[in-house]
Amino acid sequence: MAIRVVKEKCTGCETCVSACPFGLIDVIDGTARIKVEGCNLCGACKDACAFEAIEIGKLVAEAPATGEHHGVWVFAEQRNGEIKGVAYELLAKGRKLADTLKTELCAVCFGAGVRNVDSLTAAGADKVYLIDTTLLMNQTEDPYVAELTRLAREYKPEVILAGATPFGRSFFPRVAAQLHTGLTADCTGLDIEPEKKLLLQTRPTFGGNIMAIIICPAKRPQMSTVRPRVFRRGVPDLSRKGQIVRVDFKKEAVTARTKLLNFVADISEKVKLEDADTIVSGGRGLGKPENFHLIRELAAALGAAVGSSRPPVDEGWISYPHQVGQTGKTVCPKLYVAVGISGAVQHLAGMQTSDCIIAINDDPDAPIFQVATWGLVGDLFKIVPMLTEKLKGS
Amino acid sequence: MNIAVCLKQVPGTTEVKIDPVKNTLIRQGIKNITNPFDTYALEEGVRLKERFGGRVTALSMGPPQAVEILREAITLGADDAVLLSDVAFAGADTWATSYTLGKAVRKLNNIDLVICGRQTIDGDTGQVGPELAEMLGVPFIAYVSKVEDIKTGLLRVQRMVEDGYETIEAHLPAVITVVKEINKPRLPSLRGQMKAKSAQIPTWTAQDIGVEKERAGLAGSATQVVKVFFPQRTHRAEMLKGEPSTQVEALVEKLREAKLV
Numbered sequence: 001m002a003i004r005v006v007k008e009k010c011t012g013c014e015t016c017v018s019a020c021p022f023g024l025i026d027v028i029d030g031t032a033r034i035k036v037e038g039c040n041l042c043g044a045c046k047d048a049c050a051f052e053a054i055e056i057g058k059l060v061a062e063a064p065a066t067g068e069h070h071g072v073w074v075f076a077e078q079r080n081g082e083i084k085g086v087a088y089e090l091l092a093k094g095r096k097l098a099d100t101l102k103t104e105l106c107a108v109c110f111g112a113g114v115r116n117v118d119s120l121t122a123a124g125a126d127k128v129y130l131i132d133t134t135l136l137m138n139q140t141e142d143p144y145v146a147e148l149t150r151l152a153r154e155y156k157p158e159v160i161l162a163g164a165t166p167f168g169r170s171f172f173p174r175v176a177a178q179l180h181t182g183l184t185a186d187c188t189g190l191d192i193e194p195e196k197k198l199l200l201q202t203r204p205t206f207g208g209n210i211m212a213i214i215i216c217p218a219k220r221p222q223m224s225t226v227r228p229r230v231f232r233r234g235v236p237d238l239s240r241k242g243q244i245v246r247v248d249f250k251k252e253a254v255t256a257r258t259k260l261l262n263f264v265a266d267i268s269e270k271v272k273l274e275d276a277d278t279i280v281s282g283g284r285g286l287g288k289p290e291n292f293h294l295i296r297e298l299a300a301a302l303g304a305a306v307g308s309s310r311p312p313v314d315e316g317w318i319s320y321p322h323q324v325g326q327t328g329k330t331v332c333p334k335l336y337v338a339v340g341i342s343g344a345v346q347h348l349a350g351m352q353t354s355d356c357i358i359a360i361n362d363d364p365d366a367p368i369f370q371v372a373t374w375g376l377v378g379d380l381f382k383i384v385p386m387l388t389e390k391l392k393g394s
Numbered sequence: 395m396n397i398a399v400c401l402k403q404v405p406g407t408t409e410v411k412i413d414p415v416k417n418t419l420i421r422q423g424i425k426n427i428t429n430p431f432d433t434y435a436l437e438e439g440v441r442l443k444e445r446f447g448g449r450v451t452a453l454s455m456g457p458p459q460a461v462e463i464l465r466e467a468i469t470l471g472a473d474d475a476v477l478l479s480d481v482a483f484a485g486a487d488t489w490a491t492s493y494t495l496g497k498a499v500r501k502l503n504n505i506d507l508v509i510c511g512r513q514t515i516d517g518d519t520g521q522v523g524p525e526l527a528e529m530l531g532v533p534f535i536a537y538v539s540k541v542e543d544i545k546t547g548l549l550r551v552q553r554m555v556e557d558g559y560e561t562i563e564a565h566l567p568a569v570i571t572v573v574k575e576i577n578k579p580r581l582p583s584l585r586g587q588m589k590a591k592s593a594q595i596p597t598w599t600a601q602d603i604g605v606e607k608e609r610a611g612l613a614g615s616a617t618q619v620v621k622v623f624f625p626q627r628t629h630r631a632e633m634l635k636g637e638p639s640t641q642v643e644a645l646v647e648k649l650r651e652a653k654l655v
Contacts, residue, residue: 212622345625
């Protein structure tokens, strides 16, 4: 059993009942009973118990202490030769992690005709492993999986980070599976536990209602994905010198198992939320799909993109590309206007780093006001049209 | 075409509330449901069976009560269902989960296609599909929005990428994950409901599928949760009070000062 209550020690005091963040403990007949399903062995109950009546059988294996693995790697994703912003954000964070670990920071970049490779060293990389070959044109993820796995086996990094982009989320888990190691998705915080040199990976879980800190104690490398715009990129230091290591591409990495036949650019996609300076988002408070016009009109007056929290998307009021949040897009505009959005953690995870946040909601206790710069409690159906008019006039 | 669809029973987390005093999740009234993204996977499996023939097997790893979603899967068109349940599976991370699912898919034998939802709503990782493909050593395609054709051992699909659509061909057997846009799940049929009532849904344990216990569940998980906490926010917004017109007036003033308009 992974977790158990020592009946002889349990006094039935119920301290653990209120300590369990998941509400999984009941005291029955004077003894605590833990519902195992849903328990992630976080240990909150064990810590709270004054009688040492709760035992948790965690993995005891420690990190391989051989010092065989070293270096922090950032997978620098590119599309059509252009390196993605998230690569620079990860390098800024990776630099700090590498400095704490007193190790090197490497960028790993694969593509065909990748531009501005030097920008990776300017962003903090000591070394760039580069595979640049026309053979990687029009490829699926397969060769990326094969080559990153090969390099990781050869050079044995202790940490590898990748952007939680659609591409990253599709190819990176396959690398983790190949390397028989753990992978933590969508981290919102990364830190080092200095004593054991463990990567502390913070991520929202349970639909974004709870934050969990996750470690990968016994396997290497420690792997995480991070969504774009979660970390801030640093100021490029053009005087930084780094080493560009050109790696030969193993042709056999291109398998005949999957083949990209065709690509059609979606030109109808006008929702460029990630790049928008201003975003106006609507939530459940709008009541019905027709009311989204209020959001669109305000957005038009502000020259803003239109976003949404999760409920309107789930209800089909607006399409998924508009969704901001843990399961939608992470955004970081100069101005974010949240209308009729209560501010579930799931939503906040996608927008709370915005420079300035305006919240309009009829519930003064809505969590959105805890991240907002300015809050307006009131009837959105009165406030929003008035605001739109006023801004149009200005 | 033998198709396996992976389903997970999850708490309906979008409705979760936090007890503000005790700072714990309020579980009362939260129903367990089939992970919404998996319902599209099941529907696609059933549609492919209708187009190309074959059988659809619904597969779930979970506690005994997860059999509920498997029975539901039969009402929605699955031919068979298997529950993977064993104390040795508890506490699994995505690696241990995909290892266990991989063993079960192998035991099902002659599976041409495994379909998963793009992610779950409780863990939100989206990692089990791609990791399962590696466990099985077969091709993988994520974010499938349309299955164009299946013939002579080749699967042709459209999948969504961030700036458009790709058409991809893969050799079968393969694993795909599907997005919401792929279909509109049907409602349970009367025939399905009848069938589900009498359906025998076997439970496979670690031993049944040849899972090594040290690679499954908590023991096989590379990752560990060391701490959970509720996000604390102490910051309060500057509240703009008064009648709507006063509030709007004040806000526009603030925006101008900050040069945001």
